[in-house]
Amino acid sequence: MHLDHSHDGPAAVSADAVRPDGRRRALRIGLGGPVGSGKTATVAALCRTLRDELSLAVVTNDIYTREDAAFLLREAVLPPERITAVETGACPHTAIRDDISANLEAVEDLEDEVGPLDLVLVESGGDNLTATFSRGLVDAQVFVIDVAGGDDIPRKGGPGVTTADLLVINKTDLAPYVGSDLQRMERDAKEQRAELPVVLQSLRSEHGVTDVATWVRERLAAWTAA
Amino acid sequence: MSRATLLVLADGRFPAGGHAHSGGAEAAVAAGRIKDAAGLEAFCRGRLHTSGLVAAALAATAALGVDPLLLDDAADARTPSAALRTVARKLGRQMMRAARSTWPSPELDALAAVRPKGAHQPVVLGLAARSAGLGPEDAAHVAVYEAVSGPATAVVRLLSLDPFDATRVLARLAPELDRVAADAVAAARRVPDHGVDALPAASAPLLDIGAEAHAGWAVRLFAS
Ligand SMILES: Nc1nc2c(ncn2[C@@H]2O[C@H](COP(=O)(O)OP(=O)(O)OP(=O)(O)O)[C@@H](O)[C@H]2O)c(=O)[nH]1
Numbered sequence: 001m002h003l004d005h006s007h008d009g010p011a012a013v014s015a016d017a018v019r020p021d022g023r024r025r026a027l028r029i030g031l032g033g034p035v036g037s038g039k040t041a042t043v044a045a046l047c048r049t050l051r052d053e054l055s056l057a058v059v060t061n062d063i064y065t066r067e068d069a070a071f072l073l074r075e076a077v078l079p080p081e082r083i084t085a086v087e088t089g090a091c092p093h094t095a096i097r098d099d100i101s102a103n104l105e106a107v108e109d110l111e112d113e114v115g116p117l118d119l120v121l122v123e124s125g126g127d128n129l130t131a132t133f134s135r136g137l138v139d140a141q142v143f144v145i146d147v148a149g150g151d152d153i154p155r156k157g158g159p160g161v162t163t164a165d166l167l168v169i170n171k172t173d174l175a176p177y178v179g180s181d182l183q184r185m186e187r188d189a190k191e192q193r194a195e196l197p198v199v200l201q202s203l204r205s206e207h208g209v210t211d212v213a214t215w216v217r218e219r220l221a222a223w224t225a226a
Numbered sequence: 227m228s229r230a231t232l233l234v235l236a237d238g239r240f241p242a243g244g245h246a247h248s249g250g251a252e253a254a255v256a257a258g259r260i261k262d263a264a265g266l267e268a269f270c271r272g273r274l275h276t277s278g279l280v281a282a283a284l285a286a287t288a289a290l291g292v293d294p295l296l297l298d299d300a301a302d303a304r305t306p307s308a309a310l311r312t313v314a315r316k317l318g319r320q321m322m323r324a325a326r327s328t329w330p331s332p333e334l335d336a337l338a339a340v341r342p343k344g345a346h347q348p349v350v351l352g353l354a355a356r357s358a359g360l361g362p363e364d365a366a367h368v369a370v371y372e373a374v375s376g377p378a379t380a381v382v383r384l385l386s387l388d389p390f391d392a393t394r395v396l397a398r399l400a401p402e403l404d405r406v407a408a409d410a411v412a413a414a415r416r417v418p419d420h421g422v423d424a425l426p427a428a429s430a431p432l433l434d435i436g437a438e439a440h441a442g443w444a445v446r447l448f449a450s
């Protein structure tokens with residue numbers, strides 16, 4: 001056995017920042033959160049905003065369909081070869097946290113086939129509030145909740161809400177219709193998250209995904225400088 | 227050999243991609259061939275004695291140190307379904323990543339270099355066992371256990387089968403798993419003298435047909 005053997009062979013093994021060809025790999029950002037909160041819509045909006053300035057690709061993890069990938073293809077937010085769907089055996093949280101091998105392969109294949117890439121967005125199909133991404137798969141994660149899921153979600157906390165690098169409270173346009181108190185949601189979220197940032201957004205508004213895109217640009221600048 | 231090392235490799239949580247696959251159980255459930263624990267047991271027994279035996283023999287032979295490329299070709303020849311060849315290589319690639327990071331070895335690196343998109347999973351599994359300091363018996367046991375534990379876990383999710391019933395099925399099959407693993411190792415030990423033709427080539431046509439159909443479904447829980 002050679003437990004201290006270094007990986008000079010083919011292909012990166014995990015989160016290695018440098019690819020086998022010596023180039024620095026793309027920044028990987030994960031998007032998780034409950035069902036229907038607006039993850040795919042956020043990914044689509046980010047692609048539209050960033051695709052002219054960055055080389056982008058997307059990996060989706062659906063529960064039992066290729067629906068997210070199909071939506072992104074239909075909306076033509078990126079050329080089809082830049083979108084890959086990973087099948088998760090009914091457990092997207094396993095594929096993004098406990099056994100990330102299929103996602104790592106998807107990301108690496110994208111870099112091989114359409115690279116060089118600056119940024120890969122990895123969406124996890126919504127299932128629950130505890131789903132978080134492994135640090136072996138992504139460099140930063142965004143947790144997307146919405147105002148229609150109940151305004152006590154930030155107060156309830158959970159690993160997604162408290163530890164994600166960015167918390168997005170989406171669909172603020174719906175707040176008046178569902179009786180959600182935005183100020184309270186923001187206050188509760190900040191209490192749970194100390195210094196970590198929170199963005200309130202409505203993709204139906206003109207401002208749209210601007211704040212999240214700004215955050216992504218900052219992360220990318222830090223990644224490139226590192 | 228280290229018994230604890232064997233447990234690490236055989237653990238269902240070993241991060242090598244198995245969780246997303248049903249081993250043909252999803253197609254069998256849809257076709258009405260698995261409806262309950264008895265159906266699961268019959269399915270697992272069939273899989274064990276066909277593709278399970280073949281996988282175990284390939285894994286045991288790789289663990290003995292036989293050229294993995296020869297075995298990879300032998301695996302191709304024993305996998306008539308194109309969909310299942312694709313799955314085997316995909317899972318082999320995932321097993322390779324987990325193994326190289328867990329029990330690195332020049333042999334694993336060498337195979338990864340010539341098969342960057344993956345060699346057949348049983349071959350990689352055998353080589354992983356070898357890199358971990360395990361022997362052909364260990365590799366064969368992991369392979370036969372995977373042949374039945376994958377479908378059992380999947381059927382718990384697909385049919386909401388009582389998990390105790392599913393686990394009882396596995397426990398009842400255990401003596402048979404030992405016998406098939408022993409047969410697989412015996413075949414593997416003939417390979418150095420008689421070549422890969424000494425390996426079993428049992429096949430399960432319904433598994434092949436089911437896999438081909440399943441690969442075309444638009445909506446499914448499992449990747450295979
Ligand atoms: N009103 C409003 N609707 C939105 C907003 N963002 C997304 N939606 C809608 O919410 C629905 C669900 O959005 P998706 O982006 O598919 O949600 P998701 O989180 O990807 O869902 P899953 O992948 O199924 O978990 C869609 O109909 C979107 O158009 C928003 O800011 N305001």
Ligand SMILES: [Mg+2]
Nearest residue numbers: 039040068125
């Ligand atoms: Mg989605």
